[in-house]
Amino acid sequence: MKRKxxxxxxxxxxxxxxxxxxxxxxxxxAKDVNNYLNGIIPEDHRAEALGGERFALYEPDSLTADLxxxxxxxxxYGGDMxxxxxxxxxxxxxxxxxxRHRETPSFLEKTEKKGLIRSLVGKSYDDSFVIGEDVDxxxxxxxxxxxxxxxxxxxxxKLARDQLKLEVSALEAPGLEIGIPEFALLALYVLALLGIYxxxxxxRTIRWITMLGGLxxxxxxxxxxxxLSKLNSFLLGYFPDWHTQMYWYLLxxxxxxxxxxxxxxIYCTWICPLGGLQECLGAVGGAKPRFSRxxxxxxxxxxxxxxxLAILMALYFRxxxxxxxxxxxVALSLTGATYLxxxxxxxxxxxxxxxxxxxxxxxxxxxxxxxxRLLSPKKKV
Numbered sequence: 001m002k003r004k005x006x007x008x009x010x011x012x013x014x015x016x017x018x019x020x021x022x023x024x025x026x027x028x029x030a031k032d033v034n035n036y037l038n039g040i041i042p043e044d045h046r047a048e049a050l051g052g053e054r055f056a057l058y059e060p061d062s063l064t065a066d067l068x069x070x071x072x073x074x075x076x077y078g079g080d081m082x083x084x085x086x087x088x089x090x091x092x093x094x095x096x097x098x099x100r101h102r103e104t105p106s107f108l109e110k111t112e113k114k115g116l117i118r119s120l121v122g123k124s125y126d127d128s129f130v131i132g133e134d135v136d137x138x139x140x141x142x143x144x145x146x147x148x149x150x151x152x153x154x155x156x157x158k159l160a161r162d163q164l165k166l167e168v169s170a171l172e173a174p175g176l177e178i179g180i181p182e183f184a185l186l187a188l189y190v191l192a193l194l195g196i197y198x199x200x201x202x203x204r205t206i207r208w209i210t211m212l213g214g215l216x217x218x219x220x221x222x223x224x225x226x227x228l229s230k231l232n233s234f235l236l237g238y239f240p241d242w243h244t245q246m247y248w249y250l251l252x253x254x255x256x257x258x259x260x261x262x263x264x265x266i267y268c269t270w271i272c273p274l275g276g277l278q279e280c281l282g283a284v285g286g287a288k289p290r291f292s293r294x295x296x297x298x299x300x301x302x303x304x305x306x307x308x309l310a311i312l313m314a315l316y317f318r319x320x321x322x323x324x325x326x327x328x329x330v331a332l333s334l335t336g337a338t339y340l341x342x343x344x345x346x347x348x349x350x351x352x353x354x355x356x357x358x359x360x361x362x363x364x365x366x367x368x369x370x371x372x373r374l375l376s377p378k379k380k381v
Contacts, residue, residue: 004374011374014308021315022235029318040069040084040097056163057086065089068163071099072155075245076147078102078229078320079238083148085155091125091166093156098148102238104229104321106335107141114138116145120152125160125168129153140223140333143245174243181224181247184217185271189254192270207269211276219273223333226251226267228310228364232320235311255365259372268365274331275359278351285352289360299361307364327358 041047045057045067056065066089073082079102086095096117101108111117116138128134129149137145154171161168188210195206218224224247234252242249251267258266268275281287289296310323330336330344350357359366 007370008374011371014371015375017308018235018311018315021312025236025316025318028316040086040095042067050163054159054163065163067094068159070155070159072151072158074147074150074154075143075238075240076101076103077107077141077143077233078104079233079236081144081147081151083151083155085152085159087125087156087159087164089164091156091160091164093121093123093125093152096120096148096152102233102236102319102321103144104324104329104336106329106337107144110141110335111138111145111148116148120149123152123156125156125166127153140335143240174241176246177244178246181218181222182250184213185247185250185254188213188218188271189258189266192266195270196264196266210270211272211279214271215273215276215280218271219277219332223329223335224251225273225328225332226255226365227326227328228307228368229314229320229324229326231365231368232311232314235315236318236320238320256372259369260376263373263376265366265369268359268363268369272359272365274328274363275356277331278347278356278358281348281351282353282355287351287353287355290354296360303362303364304367304370306362307367310364325362326364 041055041057045059047055047057047069048065050056053071055069057067057069058065068087068089070085070087071082072085073080075081080100081098081103082100084095084097084099085093088094098108098117119135123129123134129152131137131146131149135149137149157168157171160166191206191210191213195203195210199206230248231252240248255265255267258264278287291299306325310325313322314320316322324337325340325343327336327340327344327347330340331348336344347358347362354360
């Protein structure tokens with residue numbers, strides 16, 4: 001009882017620290033001086049601010065601008081991304097540069113290696129920018145790619161309309177997009193609930209079905225697991241457009257509601273792609289708990305401390321991946337920094353012999369679940 005009380009007190013203190021980090025981060029960001037030019041302006045041009053993060057660019061001794069610059073923004077994976085768009089007097093994109101972002105660095109590097117920005121240079125403001133026809137997203141960095149494309153389209157159209165006085169067709173409001181990830185996630189949640197509360201006789205079989213479904217569809221196919229970086233982006237107030245990214249609201253909403261209402265972590269134990277991968281490997285090697293209760297108790301506090309530090313750093317620096325140690329990207333789509341590849345290799349090997357080592361010792365989602373349990377009213381279902 002004393003231990004539970006201590007944990008509840010520490011949870012409240014952690015919540016207070018999170019709030020303070022958020023407030024300090026907002027104040028810190030407000031004091032930063034934004035550099036809107038970002039080295040994209042040609043050396044032989046001078047810039048005249050037009051307001052609204054826009055500039056007219058002039059050649060030496062010229063009174064007429066031949067280039068225009070705007071900082072356009074769109075929602076990426078980790079939050080708002082700002083891209084500087086350089087447009088000439090004919091409405092052609094001459095250069096693009098990511099000015100500010102909160103993406104996982106490996107995602108942005110992937111778009112650079114695949115030449116996404118180069119493929120957008122030379123496009124006109126009146127091009128359709130239809131993904132799959134005029135432009136292509138980079139596999140494994142879909143949301144980052146879409147944000148860059150949206151910035152290029154929006155920025156070029158705004159400059160063409162307001163500065164060049166050209167006739168610009170209105171951008172269509174996004175319609176509701178629901179596809180395989182959304183249907184798959186809902187189906188997996190329903191199956192899990194049936195296995196837990198109704199078809200208990202087939203609980204083990206249903207659980208394997210949901211785990212394999214989560215691994216194959218949400219993991220290897222679409223690579224959209226629940227991560228701390230995505231939760232951090234919501235904490236920072238970067239809410240993606242629900243018309244086009246309904247999946248994240250279903251995923252995070254299902255995770256939170258299942259814990260608060262049923263006090264069961266349905267996602268982590270039944271659906272999580274990385275959890276499914278660990279259990280598949282464990283089934284091959286006969287994995288089981290390998291360490292003493294004391295060691296596991298120490299590691300639990302390490303796990304909680306690292307997760308709290310990652311959240312505090314994300315809120316203070318206004319970057320959801322400021323401290324990035326999650327191995328989802330490497331394990332499911334081979335995307336990540338070198339040190340993450342090393343960590344992933346170690347955990348994959350360990351999964352053959354140790355039951356769910358990532359979940360047990362380092363996953364940041366588990367401490368969040370524990371905090372929700374401590375702070376939510378007790379309710380048995």
